[in-house]
Amino acid sequence: xxxxxxxxxxxxxxxKFTRTRLMIFKxxxxxxxxHPNAYEIHKRLKSKGHEVSLATIYRTLNLLVKTGLVSxxxxxxxxxxxxxxxxxxxxxxLVCLSCGKVKEFSHEKIQTIIKNIGKESYFKxxxxxxxxxxxxxxxxxx
Amino acid sequence: xxxxxxxxxxxxxxxKFTRTRLMIFKxxxxxxxxHPNAYEIHKRLKSKGHEVSLATIYRTLNLLVKTGLVSxxxxxxxxxxxxxxxxxxxxxxLVCLSCGKVKEFSHEKIQTIIKNIGKESYFKxxxxxxxxxxxxxxxxxx
DNA sequence: TTTAATGCAAACATTTTGCACCCTG
DNA sequence: CAGGGTGCAAAATGTTTGCATTAAA
Numbered sequence: 638x639x640x641x642x643x644x645x646x647x648x649x650x651x652x653k654f655t656r657t658r659l660m661i662f663k664x665x666x667x668x669x670x671x672h673p674n675a676y677e678i679h680k681r682l683k684s685k686g687h688e689v690s691l692a693t694i695y696r697t698l699n700l701l702v703k704t705g706l707v708s709x710x711x712x713x714x715x716x717x718x719x720x721x722x723x724x725x726x727x728x729x730x731l732v733c734l735s736c737g738k739v740k741e742f743s744h745e746k747i748q749t750i751i752k753n754i755g756k757e758s759y760f761k762x763x764x765x766x767x768x769x770x771x772x773x774x775x776x777x778x779x
Numbered sequence: 780x781x782x783x784x785x786x787x788x789x790x791x792x793x794x795k796f797t798r799t800r801l802m803i804f805k806x807x808x809x810x811x812x813x814h815p816n817a818y819e820i821h822k823r824l825k826s827k828g829h830e831v832s833l834a835t836i837y838r839t840l841n842l843l844v845k846t847g848l849v850s851x852x853x854x855x856x857x858x859x860x861x862x863x864x865x866x867x868x869x870x871x872x873l874v875c876l877s878c879g880k881v882k883e884f885s886h887e888k889i890q891t892i893i894k895n896i897g898k899e900s901y902f903k904x905x906x907x908x909x910x911x912x913x914x915x916x917x918x919x920x921x
Numbered sequence: 922t923t924t925a926a927t928g929c930a931a932a933c934a935t936t937t938t939g940c941a942c943c944c945t946g
Numbered sequence: 947c948a949g950g951g952t953g954c955a956a957a958a959t960g961t962t963t964g965c966a967t968t969a970a971a
Contacts (some may be wrong), residue, residue, distance in 0.1 A: 653925055653970050675961080690928050696962060711853045716960055720925080729893075731902045742896050747889055751871075751911055755885050760873045761919055765911040769893055774901040795945050795950060796926060817936080832953045857961080858935055 639666055639706050639723065646704045660687055661697045665707060665721055670740055672718040672730075674709060710766060712739065729767030735776035742769075781848050781863065788846045797830055801838045807849060807863055814852060814860040815880055851866060852908060853887075854881065871909030877918035885913075 641671055647654050665676050674679070675694050682689050698719055701707035709717045712732050728743035747767070755762035789796050806820050815823070817836050824831050840861055843846055843849035854867045854874050870885035889909070897904035 648971095651925080651971095655926060655970065657927070657954075688928095690961095692929080693927055696926085699962095700898055709855075711855070713851075713853070728827060729907075731894075731897065731900060733902075734905060739898060740902070741901065743897060747892055750886060750889055751909070754871075754886060755873065755911065755913060758873060758882060758884065759916040759919075760875075760882070760911075761914040762911055763913040764884060765871075765909060767893070767907060767909045768906040769897065769902070769904055771897060771905040772903040777901075790946095793950080797945070797951060799952070833935095834937075834954080835952055838951085841937095907966095 639721065643704060643706055644702070646706075652700075657689055657693055658697050658700075660689065661694055662701070665701070665719060666723075672720045673711075674716050674718045676716070678719075708764075710768075712737075712768065713770065727765065729769060731769045731771065731773070733773040733776055734770050735772055735779070738773055740773070781865065783849055785846060787841070794842075799825055799835055800842075801852050801864050802829055802831065803836055804843070807843070807861055808865075814854075814862045816858050816860050818858070820861075850906075852910075852911065854879075855912065869907065871911060872909050872916070873913065875915040877914055878920070880915055882915070 640662065643658075644654050646652075647658075648713050660682055661678060664681055666671065671677075675691060675698060678694050678698075679689065682728055698707065698709075701719075702709050706722055707719050708722045710730065712718055712730070721728075727748050728741045729747075731740040731742060733739070751765055752761075752762055782801075782804065785800075787794050788794075789800075802824060803820060806823055807815065813819075815839060817833060820833065820836050820840075821833050840849065840851075843861075844851050848864055849861050850864045850871065851861055854860055854872070869890050870883045870890075872885060873882040875881075892908055894904055896902075
């Protein structure tokens with residue numbers, strides 16, 4: 638599982654597996670379908686009585702992104718959000734322009750198409766991100 | 780053409796069509812396949828002898844985005860890039876992780892697929908963006 | 922006990938804003 | 947000439963970094 642991979646990465650780099658890193662890791666891999674930003678992680682940990690500085694949260698997030706276990710995503714705001722890269726199938730996000738809610742979707746066909754587009758341009762595709770902006774079911778009513 | 784649309788928007792909002800706004804507009808719609816950020820626009824204008832403050836550039840960019848004539852795009856950096864929304868066909872970007880070069884691609888099939896994904900979720904799609912990251916032909920050689 | 926991790930505050934980078942003065946309509 | 951536009955500097959945001967202290971291994 639992912640925690641093991643994180644620990645392995647840390648020891649391979651002679652880095653330390655600390656309580657703080659574990660808490661941040663858990664907060665992202667908590668299973669809830671959320672895409673927290675650094676501040677939200679900070680807030681959630683605080684509400685559980687864990688005072689972790691924002692600086693450390695940013696440092697750990699960068700570490701997790703480097704390991705490849707976490708993706709940094711952009712919802713058109715001025716800050717980044719983070720999500721576990723558990724689902725092997727690449728997925729995109731439906732972002733509601735009214736309430737900000739985010740819903741994931743996945744579609745293998747798109748993945749195939751994009752790989753082919755890359756090939757046509759002699760471009761070696763590493764990863765891709767799709768953000769779809771619009772209005773969710775609830776907000777359309779208003 | 781787009782300049783007319785910009786002028787119409789300005790007068791409809793009782794805003795003014797100034798020399799500065801025209802220069803910024805031209806810099807984005809210059810026809811070159813570039814996706815400048817605010818600072819690059821500033822630099823390019825300066826090199827032509829036009830001293831425009833960054834604040835004004837940002838204000839004008841926000842205005843152009845609001846009119847719908849310009850799109851704000853994100854290449855995974857800490858700042859936004861801007862491009863004219865001329866091409867009716869939605870397109871994505873191939874962003875080289877090594878040299879930063881950006882190449883556009885378009886694919887109607889993806890557009891159709893995404894519209895359908897929206898429908899399945901009762902999500903009213905407004906716009907979407909696809910960024911593909913990888914390595915361009917030249918950088919693969921290194 | 923050695924080396925990395927953390928918190929804090931300061932530094933940074935990008936973008937926005939308040940205000941005095943300037944220019945367009 | 948009235949009301950919006952602009953430049954400037956300061957503020958606001960989000961993120962990173964230097965350094966002294968703390969804690970893994």
